[in-house]
Amino acid sequence: MQDISSYINLCGLQGLQRKGNSWNFRCSICGDSKKSKHKKRGWVIWNSKNSCWVYYCHNCGASLSFINYLKQYHNESFKDFIKNEFRNKYKKKEKEIKILEKKPIPAIYKGEFDLTRISELSQTHDAYMYMKNRKIPQKYFSYFGYTDNFKEWINTKINDKFKETKRDDRRIVVPFIDNNNICFGVAGRALSENNFPKYITIKFNEEMPKVFGLDRIDTGIDVYIFEGQIDSLFIPNSIALGGSDIKFDTIDKIIPKDKSIFIFDNEINFQIFKKIERVIDKGYKVCLLPKNIRKHGKDINDYIMYGMTSNEILDIIKKNTFFGLRAKAQFSVWKRR
Secondary structure (H helix, E strand, O other): OOOOHHHHHHOOOOOOEEOOOEEEEOOOOOOOOOOOOOOOOEEEEEEOOOOEEEEEEOOOOOEEEHHHHHHHHOHHHHHHHHHHHHHHHHHHHHHHHHHHHHOOOOOOOOOOOOOEEHHHOOOOOHHHHHHHHOOOOHHHHHOOEEEOOHHHHHHHHOOOOOOOOOOOOOEEEEEEEOOOOOEEEEEEEEOOOOOOOOEEEEEOOOOOOOEEOHHHOOOOOOEEEEOOHHHHOOOOOEEEEOOOOOOHHHHHHHOOHHHEEEEOOOOOOHHHHHHHHHHHHOOOEEEOOOHHHHHHOOOHHHHHHHOOOHHHHHHHHHHOEEOHHHHHHHHHHHOOO
16 A cells, blocks of 8 residues: 555645545545635545545545546656556565575474485485486475485384385485474485386375475465476475375465466376366466477476576466466467477
8 A cells, every 4th residue: 555645745635634544635626615615525545445545526526546636637746656656566576575585494394304314415325416417406405305214214203104114215305394394294206216106295294285385485476386396496486286186275275366376297198188277267377388398398397407597487487377268268279289
């Protein structure tokens, strides 16, 4: 809500009486009453429903937004008002971005994530090399963990979660942290491509959603929703779903619908089509990555490894995000590539 008191004064509205978020004066459009100089039937008030200032007069019936009043009757003040409005919005956005960028990644969790961190391993260790080769930002080396025996470690958290541990395997462990800095689950990524499944996701708290990145997002601005945890590490204010099934009720409890942007792998297959159709039909925004970058890979991490920067990819995402009828039209073309 921009302070408009200075603009009211510049407009020469005499007999100003401020009453909370309202100003009362002689109407400058009709001049108000010619018989009495004490009558003041012009008003500027805050309309909370439309989130704007409104000018109206009980005498002449004038009713218009204050910004249109300035435009019609005080053009210079109108130009200055517009400049300040955009300047304030820019500063607010810039402040939000700075706060987001400075949000620290915790080194120690209150939850039971008692594993060796990737940053503590030898730089020749294959888990360390995996992170490095995938060009994962260095700050996440102290965020992810490693274990030689994933199933045995899980059994120390959940009794007998895995009945059989003889064929245990080595995994990079991705912690799921809530906004209270508590580890409520993990995803174990197999180091050997021969191990199946490639990812095993376990929740320590069944009441929590299977979502990675809750500790790193600001829901007051756009939140990017990915399928894979690693993809979400390269784009600011991102989360990743810990499974193929999208639970919209869960998403809505975490992020306002108008702030949610879904980004799927850049693949042409029936499963991806169905997911995108559901997201569009449910009224969410969706990013349809362009054909010309598909040759560089199917997901964000592939594009990073190809040599693109996070800022370049974010710019592409913003330019190719659609909603509603336009999303449906774009999708009908996109899926025929």
